[in-house]
Amino acid sequence: MSITVVIADDQLMLRAGLRMVIETEPDLTVVGEAGDGAEAVSVVRRLRPDVVLMDIAMPRQDGLSATRALLAAPHPPRIIVLTTFDTDENLYRALRAGASGFLLKVSSPEHLITAIRVVAGGEALLDPAVTTRVISAFAGRPGPAPPPELGELTPRETDVLRLLARGRSNAEIAAGLGVGEATVKTHVARVLMKLGLRDRVQAVVYAYESGLVRAGDGVTGQ
Known part of the structure; x- marks a missing residue:
């Protein structure tokens, strides 16, 4: 089609x-x-x-x-x-x-x-x-208090969200964290579901607006 x-x-x-x-x-x-x-x-x-x-x-x-x-x-x-x-x-x-x-x-x-x-x-x-x-x-924006729903993410899901915010593809996230792409897809789906987000673009915005990621931060698994 x-x-x-x-x-x-x-x-x-x-x-x-x-x-x-x-x-x-x-x-x-x-x-x-x-x-x-x-x-x-x-x-x-x-x-x-x-x-x-x-x-x-x-x-x-x-x-x-x-x-x-x-x-x-x-x-x-x-x-x-x-x-x-x-x-x-x-x-x-x-x-x-x-x-x-x-x-x-x-x-x-x-x-x-x-x-x-x-x-x-x-x-x-x-x-x-x-x-x-x-x-x-986002570099010059003041860091807000982390929203409570971030606490619902597992440590690995939090790592995945940070990497999403850096614009990494599923393949790059998998390589950085030492897991398979299928596992990354599962983590991404769970992050979006738990945070009520539609897609990766909204995840990027959320990660910066929530203060989870700031310019210059390091990311676990890289």
Whole structure:
């Protein structure tokens, strides 16, 4: 079954380029485009795509508020935010908006295609450069008191959450902790369930907002 995609960006040439890349893949289909956030909300609600590529800076309604509007509705799509890192605050707001993936606009076509398939499959994806900026964005924020639900995690689950916050893949976490990938997947699923989180992106935000991870911290198992 084909994965359906809507592209939301105010640059016509960029939309055309993204469409060209996506439609070279037999399992991906671009079903619509939008030139601003308001149009994106309308198009997505009408076409109900699996995945939305969402620019942040757009006229009328920006991509962040459009993302929040779409994710607040029943049966929301998976959203990948395309960013050029306008400011750290924009990045932080994008994370809080709840998108499932984050990519630089200069990412390779292969990375884009992989991201679409990953988020369509229910996973989340963070560009490693995005994770670096997340760390920087949280570096100057005061550390809050740890929330009580953190105490429900086992020591190994806490280690896994710290590594997730550093942008590690399941394979990298498995290598760092000396366990199998299947074990890591189980730990990740339990972390998300216990903390009431939807995916890895929310786990990254949670780890920093809760004070579990701060810029410059070491991580057990590395």
